[in-house]
Amino acid sequence: MLVGRFSFAQPCAFPTSNHSLLQPGSEDRFFVGTVGKPWATGQFGCVRTEGWQMHEGLDIKCLQRDAAGEPTDPVLATADGVVAYVSASPSLSNYGNYIVLRHQIDGLEVYSLYAHLKRIRDGLKPGQAVKSGEAIATMGRTTNTHEGISRARAHVHFELDLLVNEGFPRWYKNAFPTQRNDHGVWNGQNLLGVDPRLVLLEQHRLGTNFNLVNFVRNQVELCRVAVSATSFPWLKRYPRLIERNPIAEKEGVAGYEISLNYNGVPYRMIPRAGSELKTKSRFQLLSVNEAEYGRNPCRRLVTKRGGHWSLTRNGTNLLELLTY
Ligand SMILES: [Zn+2]
Numbered sequence: 001m002l003v004g005r006f007s008f009a010q011p012c013a014f015p016t017s018n019h020s021l022l023q024p025g026s027e028d029r030f031f032v033g034t035v036g037k038p039w040a041t042g043q044f045g046c047v048r049t050e051g052w053q054m055h056e057g058l059d060i061k062c063l064q065r066d067a068a069g070e071p072t073d074p075v076l077a078t079a080d081g082v083v084a085y086v087s088a089s090p091s092l093s094n095y096g097n098y099i100v101l102r103h104q105i106d107g108l109e110v111y112s113l114y115a116h117l118k119r120i121r122d123g124l125k126p127g128q129a130v131k132s133g134e135a136i137a138t139m140g141r142t143t144n145t146h147e148g149i150s151r152a153r154a155h156v157h158f159e160l161d162l163l164v165n166e167g168f169p170r171w172y173k174n175a176f177p178t179q180r181n182d183h184g185v186w187n188g189q190n191l192l193g194v195d196p197r198l199v200l201l202e203q204h205r206l207g208t209n210f211n212l213v214n215f216v217r218n219q220v221e222l223c224r225v226a227v228s229a230t231s232f233p234w235l236k237r238y239p240r241l242i243e244r245n246p247i248a249e250k251e252g253v254a255g256y257e258i259s260l261n262y263n264g265v266p267y268r269m270i271p272r273a274g275s276e277l278k279t280k281s282r283f284q285l286l287s288v289n290e291a292e293y294g295r296n297p298c299r300r301l302v303t304k305r306g307g308h309w310s311l312t313r314n315g316t317n318l319l320e321l322l323t324y
Pocket of ligand 1: 055057058059157158
């Protein structure tokens with residue numbers, strides 16, 4: 001049997017017709033940097049404010065403009081999926097108009113997000129199925145920030161996310177009673193991004209051998225924490241990230257040991273028996289990968305004071321939301 005190039009579905013396709021990322025040295029034709037900064041600031045990661053500010057997606061350059069210089073690139077679904085959320089009130093978010101799609105890729109529930117859209121396709125509504133490569137919107141430069149996005153910097157902000165907790169609206173109301181949440185579960189704080197650049201490049205390199213679960217499980221560890229919670233949504237949503245532990249299986253699970261990457265993604269959970277957990281506290285920081293913290297500190301999940309590492313308020317908030 002002939003195995004043609006199109007005989008397998010690509011897990012994630014480019015969200016526009018700009019594919020310059022695949023040509024080494026052409027990154028400046030793919031990424032849009034922040035005002036006055038190089039293209040690298042349009043990547044995912046600790047790329048802003050001298051490495052101390054996280055950018056949780058890719059800012060992808062427009063290729064097509066109308067007579068007025070406005071972007072016209074169609075924005076394309078990255079994979080088969082279902083519309084999860086459509087926000088057509090640009091003044092309510094720095095994302096401007098944005099869309100969230102839900103996908104099952106390699107058995108992993110993953111969400112793609114497309115922001116700063118000019119126009120959302122007519123009639124696009126939560127619950128609708130979309131196909132990989134299907135146009136869902138037109139690129140734009142909507143946002144609610146004071147500075148706005150100039151015509152020259154028009155781009156789509158593209159994220160690949162895991163969903164932390166469907167109880168987010170309740171949790172947020174308790175944790176931040178004076179803050180507004182206009183987007184329910186689809187608040188950016190409830191979506192933890194992985195690097196779409198690495199996903200796109202890795203699957204290009206590995207073809208059918210690419211597997212999103214393996215990709216997520218192979219994140220670099222920033223820190224390891226123990227939590228005493230034994231039942232929380234992440235465990236149910238991402239069972240493929242749970243490792244086996246015969247001792248906990250035999251004695252009963254008293255908590256989980258969790259590896260977090262620098263963006264706070266809990267990418268590996270090990271069930272622990274009571275005899276293995278050294279503490280009864282809700283959260284305990286077990287270890288920190290100092291080299292990784294040195295490279296990617298911007299989420300400020302942990303801090304070192306007086307020679308000792310501890311969880312910051314950000315770190316504790318994340319674990320509270322995770323186990324809520
Ligand atoms: Zn962006």
